[in-house]
Amino acid sequence: MSFETSDIASLHADLVGKNPRTILKTALALFDNIAVSFSGAEDVVLVDMAHKIRPDIAVFTLDTGRLHPETYRLIEAVRERYPSLRLEVLFPDCQALWQMVKDKGLFSFYKDGHHECCGIRKVAPLRRKLETLDAWVTGQRRDQNQTRQELAEVEIDAAFSGPERRLVKFNPLANWSSSQVWDYIEAHDVPLNELHRRGYVSIGCEPCTRPILPNQHEREGRWWWEDAGKKECGLHAGNVKG
Template identity: 70%
Template structure:
């Protein structure tokens, strides 16, 4: 099935998340929700009310907080769903760690480590899908996420012979709306949020956010603010 993405974007622009999800799930059978944070559990919660057979995957980098692993299990049990854990290629990771150690990102940036632990496993998964659903929001980053649409061709992960489509249903929500939904619907969330963490990644690269700091200030805090992306949403990086 060929979908006119420009026409679809015109139909979805400024629509609410449930409308976008319903459209995405009706158009694509081979579609999955990418799960890691609070926004993504909202997508799971909404999607299950539309269709029970949704695919859900998450990245297990091997460097997550213990609280995050407990969170993944909490979501699995709460919704009684399978969550596919995507892991790095162990040979590539082993060579990288032997060559550069466990904390090289503090010296030469996070991109190489994220490429091995996150981007490559994600790419492997996305080659098996026709579309995927993310929890990206515009207000998460003024530098990198302001121009993303409700739906787009994911040029970063499409293959020459196969177009991959990416849906961003929570695009226009603010953080307050996310937490209002979580509270109102008793959605599980990562216990690290109770300790000052907002945007949560790997343990060595994430720290709590101070009052009045932007929610992604705790990610890769030793680098420039314009670099607050790991490569999963390549099209968002200017």
């Protein structure tokens, strides 16, 4: 299915302010070739919701090679909890990764910024996957970061679309708060990353993630050595306004 900007504007007008399940049902009704991306608590909430609508929904997650052991255990917990899912684990290109580590070592991001490492470990494998899809579903929320405050419920993906192909991105949790996410997790006994019980809120790669302190924003535990306006890894680069 091909969507133009005018189509998305009309669809967004219908979905703005709607609850996540309504947005998901619409997404799955419109697209067969669609997948849910998951890594954190928000994403597994969406997996749980989507599974109840379409039990064999396609789901993918990124293994960067630098994840916490608890994150790998979460992936397997999701696989066991929802056996009908079509769950795919994506990996970085080994040659590109080898070259970066050979040239710069394992912790170059502390000096150079995280974008080169994330580009190889996350963005490139995601791009390869998204080239095979018509639409995808993310767990982004507006209140997660200053770069996400204008997040739409549905949009043309600015980072991964091109002149010949429009990729549609659904953000069903755009209107939800962190407390709503956790209320759902507790009510539905959704699998979670054990790191959440130890003060980790937004969880990425092990070297780039740390627990937050009381009253800190949830994204302050990610790439804490960089400015808040840079805290997108490239997966959602369209959020960052030039």
